[in-house]
Amino acid sequence: MMGFYSSAYKIFWYLYAMFMTMLYYNYLGMLLVALTPNELVASILSSVFYTLYNLFSGFIMPQPQIPNWWVWLYYLIPTSWTLNGMITSQYGDIDKEITVFGEPISVSSFIKDYFGFHHDRLYVTGIVLLVFPLIYASLFAYLIGKLNFLRR
Known part of the structure; x- marks a missing residue:
């Protein structure tokens, strides 16, 4: 939390966003294990999901720069919402002037x-x-209750 502002409101949003992030990553892993017949397929599938989560999270390419035919995936990826919550809660209400691309603009x-x-x-x-x-x-x-990969 280095560089974040210390107020109860912002600390709550940070902890909430991180807790929900840990929850959906854990539940995604459990879901992939339930969907696949063995751990090898689950690990391959999880690497695909994690790559998509990082690619379309808005960290590499922000949402306004994502092409219109891919922006729907941005809204379906949970890490984009985590990034949105973290940045917006910490810096979205700050009106301090910064210089961006040679022009002064407020942080918000x-x-x-x-x-x-x-x-x-x-x-x-x-x-x-x-x-x-x-x-x-x-x-x-x-x-986990409906799929059964056991062979007899």
């Missing part, structure tokens, strides 16, 4: 223009971060 305006993160939509991010672990856990619970 830069986050809004460059990343597409809006501080007034932080509650939506919080709800979506809660929905991903619930979906993954529900799918895991359903699939």
Whole structure:
């Protein structure tokens, strides 16, 4: 949390976003194990998911720069919502002037223009971060009971 502002509001959002991130990654792993017949296939499939999660999270290429035919995947990737929650909660309400690309701009305006993160939509991010672990856990619970890879 180096460089973050120390207020109860911002610490709560940091801890909430990180906790939900750990939950959906754990539940994703459990879901992939339930979907696949053995651990080798699950590890291969998990590397595909982790690559997609990092590629479309908005960290390498921000959401306004993602082509329109791929932006739907940005909204389906949970790490994009984590990044949105972390950056928006920590820096979305700061109006300090910084120099970006040779022009002075406030931090909140830069986050809004460059990343597409809006501080007034932080509650939506919080709800979506809660929905991903619930979906993954529900799918895991359903699939672990329905899929049976045992051969007789």
